[in-house]
Structure formats: structure tokens, C-alpha cells
Amino acid sequence: MVHDPSNSGRRVPLWAPDTPSNSGRQQAQGDPLPSWNDGVSKRAIVEFVAAVTQQGGPGFVPPAERIVVSDNDGTLWPEQPMVFQMAFALDRVKVLAPAHPEWRGVQLFKAALEGDIKTLAEAGEGGLLELVKVSHAGMTTEEFQMIVVDWIANARHSRFNRPHTELAFQPMIELLAYLRANDFQTFIVSGGGIEFMRPWAERIYGVLPEQVVGSSIKTKFQIRDGRAELLRLPEVNFINDKAGKPVGINEFIGRRPIAAFGNSDGDLEMLQWTTMASGLRLGLIVHHTDEKREYAYDRNSFFGGLDKALDAATANKWLVVDMKSDWKRVFAFE
């Protein structure tokens, strides 16, 4: 059968209210989402899954087309007080600084070494790119992978004093597993670096390396000492954010997703690409409303600002998940 991502012909309302809830394969085996409180959000998710998996039903989607895409920073784990990959970059600058006396007195590197987020933010994209150049390039892809594996094993979050991987949102881990149990393919589609996420995404989220879509720098093929390798270059290849997300999804996956999870304006176009099409769709926004257990922020946050996408949620019938009331627990260690 020729693949038809347009799902044309399946014009049914979102979350059809009469969908029998016993058609999803998981429902019979106890609660697949134990960290979600009973309520509108959980019900909407379960009803969506029931509808698209009900053989012969009006919303049925064949397993191969059950593609779900999820943002990472702020959607699957926190992004405060700064995006974790930035903490990685700052730690790399600290490691590399002794060998770079020329950085001394340069404001950008001074701010990086002192963790001065405000100055770094003011340095804008150009400043961030400079930090990426020195921290993410100049080694082979396999060397970089080892650097990431080492950092992720040893670095700790400034507030929670735990490895960052322990901060994955437990309700979202359950949601991804629930979808896979219903024959969905779960992809991460993040503005973060694709090679920064791949070394640990499988262990933490159950998402395979080939199911991670992210931003990238250019690489160059070379043979050194009889071994083929890819050298990471200090040059941007693709920014998988905002309007870049649908582009990345189409290029990497080649099918239009039927569900998308995000938390910020960087996810707006991905949510639009997923839901503004015919057929049953699920758009979901994680709204950070819990400063006690995690953080509370939306419209004015430097990291993960949620403004336009929050306004668009109502018109598009996206599910806005209220972290505080919808999630029984945020982290596994609670």
C-alpha cells in the first residue's frame, strides 16, 4: 500500500466523545498512566488513543502511521534555571578554559565561567553559537558522544542536586510508554542538539537514536589512521526549532504525526503541522504551573517562553496540561 500521510477521508472531530474507552489495548491491563490525576487531560489522552486504535472505528489509524513527536526541554524534562544543554556547554568551557588563555578577559567566556546567565542571554544567538563552537565542535562524533555520556553521568542539577536524567517527567515517560504499547512510534523533536540527546534518550525515554530529531552542526567525513570518522565542525547545519520543526519532522520521518507534545512557542509550528490537517489529532502543551515541585513560568520566560502557543491552544483544541493539577507526581524520585 502506498503511504498516504494526508489521512484524507478521515474527517472526524477531535476526541470524539462517544468513542468506547475499552478499545485501547492498554486499558484492560490497569492504569497505564498512574502519575496522571484523573481529569480532563488524562481522559482526553486515553480517549484519543482508544479512538485511533479502534479497528473499524471512524478515527482508526494504522500502526505505521501512529507517529507522535515530542519536544524535549520543558516537555520531557525541565529547562530551568537554564536549558540543560547550556549547563553542559558551560561545564565544557570550564574544562577547556585552562588550555585557552586567550579567553581570559573576554566577556562571553567570563560570563560562561561564572554561570552569568543574564550576560549570556544578552550575548544573543551569536554568543551562544560561539560557545557551541568551542564546546560542541573540534572532535569526532564518537568522541563527542563519550563527552556527553560522561557529563550526563556526573553532572548534577543546581536545584535538585541530582543527575539531569533523574529529572525526566514521570507522567511523560508513562505517556510515551503507553503510546508505544499502542503501536505508536515515539519521536523526540527538539531544538536541542541531536547528538547531545541520542546517547541517553533510549535509556531515559525509550526513544531510539534514529527516533531523535534535533538541531545539528555540520560534520565532515575523513579517514585517520585507517579508521573512518566524522569530524564535528563549528558551523550550524540545521536549527530544529519553531518553523524548523515541521521541516525537520518531514525530512527525518517523512510522515505527518498524529500527535505532538510541546511546552513553548518553539513548538507552535510543530503543533500546527500535526493538528491542522484532516483526521483525528492530539496537540498537547505542558504548562509549567508548579513552582513547588518544579517551576512556574509561561509568557515571559527566557527559556521556554509560552505565549503565542498558549493563545493558539484554545482555537486549535490543544490539550493544555496543568502540571500542578494534572500530575500526581512530577519526578520518579518523589
Place this chain on the structure above:
Amino acid sequence: MVHDPSNSGRRVPLWAPDTPSNSGRQQAQGDPLPSWNDGVSKRAIVEFVAAVTQQGGPGFVPPAERIVVSDNDGTLWPEQPMVFQMAFALDRVKVLAPAHPEWRGVQLFKAALEGDIKTLAEAGEGGLLELVKVSHAGMTTEEFQMIVVDWIANARHSRFNRPHTELAFQPMIELLAYLRANDFQTFIVSGGGIEFMRPWAERIYGVLPEQVVGSSIKTKFQIRDGRAELLRLPEVNFINDKAGKPVGINEFIGRRPIAAFGNSDGDLEMLQWTTMASGLRLGLIVHHTDEKREYAYDRNSFFGGLDKALDAATANKWLVVDMKSDWKRVFAFE
């Protein structure tokens, strides 16, 4: 477990001769490669699969890391008298010509309309890009998909007078299926257009859209009449050929393959990236030696020239498949 694509620690010779041949799951169920003649090539393939699937053996590779990449044009189907996608482009020019009086008298379009391959070849990359611009861009991704589906269903090969999809090499279809039966993931990695291949790759080769890696043009996200779409732009995004193939493999798959199939110098770096690393690897070149059943060409061919890669095959112990003697039949319809 953290993914380690370097396969470090698995340093065993290629095609370990003492590998028991009954460990591959397929072997017990009759011949999985009926269109291959018994001989060195078939034996090398079967022994490789046996070695990497033998639990506890020195060459064992976990299923998740059993990645195989295959070129398309000339490796999975013919590429003479011209690459099939070029025939598609020329047919598109014919369809569009009546609406473009400004093409009249322009040598490039004249050559395209007359199928004058020699003049088109002389127009070089710039000329080809011009044809891609008019034939592959200016519509949405979904509209383009329908154009491809329509063409692939109706166009016929100039020599064989059959749909191009009937010209898929039967031995290679069997090889891909055999590998999938042994828990390999089969990817296409082609210089051809990613969106040209995706609409039919699953039906013909069993390769899913998300397992196709290819060249691409840029796309732009837009919302039109309440529907989100991606517009194809007349601008090159990525050329997945030569040294671009390892780059594309790393970007899309994120793991180093353990087997690679190619047929031309465009596959040289992909074969190097796959095999010039530690661990058991299979590099395979399809050598076109059968002008009766298909075509015979190598070093001096305009399409699919095989020169450097043929020289490199010996030193790298790549398997050079002799189409004439190794393949019992080339096409399913024989």
C-alpha cells in the same frame, strides 16, 4: 544501556570462516536467497549474518545495532539509460512545457523535451539543478507525493517497457528481507531525492518512509486555508552522495551501520564509514556485468561510474557481487 556505535572491543576478522552456519534464524527455513547462485558471494553474506546473530559468538551484534544501509540507483534497481528520477524530471518538464512558453528555444529545456541525455549531461550540475527546480519544487510536499505516486504507477522504462518498480533487483529484495528476518533495520541511503523514494520504497523494498535517507530541497512551513503545509522550494538542502552519505547516515540514523551496499563511486565513503571501524562488517558492491539481462558498465559510465570504489574493494575486503554469475535472476518477471 548507553548506545555505543563504535562497537569497541569487538575486533574479529571479517567473515570469520568458522562461524556455524545454523545460527541465523532464517537458515532453518529453507533458502532465504533463492535468486542468488551458490558461490562466494552468497556464502559470504550468509556467514556474515550467521556471525552477527550468533548469541555469545565473537561477532554478535545486538539487534538494535544491526543497521544496514543500501544505495538505491544501480544497487536496488537499474540506473540506465539514465537514473530513473531523471526520467521523472524529464516527464515533468513535458507535462509543464505547454504552460511555459518561455522555455521554447532554451537549449536545456529543448534537450529535456527531446530526451537528449548527452546535452543534459553537458549542462552539468547547474543544468540538472534547473530541471529539479522546475520539476520538483513549487508545490506542497503532499502534492509532490501524489505526482510521484502517479508517475511511478504509469511511467514505463524505455528498454523493458515495464513500470520502474518492476525492475527492482530480485536478489537485493531477498537480501533486504533476509536481513530484516534476522532483526536488521534496512535503510536506503541514496543520492536520489528522499521525497521521490518514500512514496514507493515500502511497497517495493519493504523500507519504511522513516528509513529512507536521500538528497533534499528546502521546504518552508506555511498555513493556507486553515491547513498547515510544507512548500517545496527551488533550493538545494542536502546532497546525500559521496562524502555526504556518511554525514546523512550519522544525521538520520545516529548509529554506524554494520553493513553497506553500493554500486558506484558515490558509495565509496559510505562503504568506508561502514567498514573502516572495529567489529564485524559487510561491504558489498553490485558490479553490473550482465548486458543481456540488465547492463554492463563500470569505470567510464556517466551514471553509476564505478572506479575508485572498485579499486578500494580489494584492500577493504568488500564483496564484489558479479551480477552475471552471482544472480540466478535479476528481475522478478524473468
